[in-house]
Amino acid sequence: MFEQAIVDQNPHWGGQPYNEGVRRDVLGKILEFLDLPHIISLVGVRRAGKSTIARQAINYLMGEKGINPKNILFLNLETPQFSRFRNDVASLERIYDDYLKLAAPEGTVYCFLDEVHFFPEWQVFVKDRFERKGIKFIVTGSNSRLLSSEFITLLSGRALPVEVFPFSFAEFARARGLDVGDRLEALRDRHRFRGVFDEYLRFGGFPEIAFIEDSALRKEVLVMYARNILYQDIAPRFGVKKAQELENLFFYLTSNVASLYSFNRLAALVGLTDKTVKEYLSFFADAHLLFTLDSFDFSVKEQIRSPKKIYAIDTGMAAATAFSFSENFGHYLENLVFLALRQQGREIYYYKTATGLEVDFVCREKGALTEFIQVARDLQGEKTRTRELKALFRALEETGLQSGTIVTYEDEDEISEGGRTIRVVPAYRYFCG
Structure with missing residues (x-):
């Protein structure tokens, strides 16, 4: 048969x-x-x-x-x-x-x-x-x-x-004939690596997309991917009767990746009940479309109650379904760092200092905090530089760690203060390992 x-x-x-x-x-x-x-x-x-x-x-x-x-x-x-x-x-x-x-x-x-x-x-x-x-x-x-x-x-x-997951940057680079494991090649051919990283940041890592040359077609296919999952997988599987609401919430969230949210605030913004928002977010997670990140706290109860951060499975899909790419450039960069940490199997949170300053990521291993990572488009503006460094140095001081990392688009530096060091790394180098 x-x-x-x-x-x-x-x-x-x-x-x-x-x-x-x-x-x-x-x-x-x-x-x-x-x-x-x-x-x-x-x-x-x-x-x-x-x-x-x-x-x-x-x-x-x-x-x-x-x-x-x-x-x-x-x-x-x-x-x-x-x-x-x-x-x-x-x-x-x-x-x-x-x-x-x-x-x-x-x-x-x-x-x-x-x-x-x-x-x-x-x-x-x-x-x-x-x-x-x-x-x-x-x-x-x-x-x-x-x-x-x-x-x-x-x-x-x-x-x-x-x-x-979709392609990591290392896999995407291999599809373009580059070897991120070759440090000498990465340094010697840095302009090409940066160009490939720009492409990866904008269009993401879905394997099929990596081999489509036309930018408009790439966007069409990515939107199709999202809608197929929403309408053909999630809606029928969970009996969602108003699938347009599902799409509206998803498109709103992809327009605000790496941002904090609470169920109450989301519900008010998109005109849904708290219960519906919670359900839809669980559906997105089940389909591996979106991830949420908790704030680190030694109290599990406080961790659960704190606002969450949202990240997309792919920056290309997020950009294709969002309202604007350029406004969210720094957030997409942060999204890529989140995905890289997830693919490494790291236990990750975002961190709030005692004075309310935020660090994008803190990693924990065997119950102990091990690494802080901050992400910024650049550190050229004095206000931005002061904010990012202050938050990271304060987090290091509170936890007793000696060093941290800031991932930027292209800045590179090393900053020391009070016996602690922050390494500023351009993104293409960070993802090359």
Whole structure:
């Protein structure tokens, strides 16, 4: 019944590797997990490249591990051939049985289930097959539930979640033929690095967008991405009846990335109830469109009560759906630093000093504060320079840390005061590591 669809989705059975495109940094973590018995779940916003990463893993299995191509099954469950059976979980068993008849695999089977959340009860099939042994599951999805403790508990603690983002700057630079790991090249070819960084800041890191040359088309595609997620994923999944309200709130938030918000203030600004705003924000988070950042406080209660900051999954999408790019230049730069810290797996907050001064990011590790990072478009104006330095030096003094960083568009400096040092780093250098 499903034979043709299975064959069509598995051209690697002929022994030819897939075109990998830009090799993704997160692939290293996935390859480490392949030898473990656990289920691997790749989770991230739509169009971030999860399917491509899965195919890069298939290439590795065939080329480096010598796995028989027919022992590797790839199924995109969102395709019409399969999605019409989405409410019948028994169909997954029938699909897998057809695969066994077609391929007759011997030994461990590597089963890639792409966009797995389209089958609401998929975990029933995966859990049953997993417990029979002899199968390694790698699943992908756009639903944050795949990262949740509820999901991990459901599969008896046997799941290893991996969060997938659009291109980092390092990956975007590789797509442009630059190696950010080569410090000499970054210094020697700094003007080209800056140009590529400008492009990355303005248009973001969605893989498909990186290879579109026309700026207007890039913007159209990014708006389409956003609307597809809002209207085709979020609205039907959560039963949102007034999807236009969903879009209005999302577009307002992308126009105000890196800004503080409270539920009450947002509700008043967009004409919705507090309850609705909270729900919509949770929907955006579930689809990996937007993130919120808490203020650091040793009191969890105060942390929860404090205003939040909002960040977008991609500066290109934020700019395409916002009212103006130039006015938010510094905020988009801050958004990129947030995403870089998230991709590194850092525990991050924003910080308020005892006198109410704000530092954009503070990192915590094993319960201790370890690093302060401030972001500013530039430090050329005396008022801006005084404000940014005062906040950062005060935060260092309060916490006993000796150094901090200010990321700017192109300023570079080192400033010492009272035995403490602040390093001012141009953005393209900061993202080169």
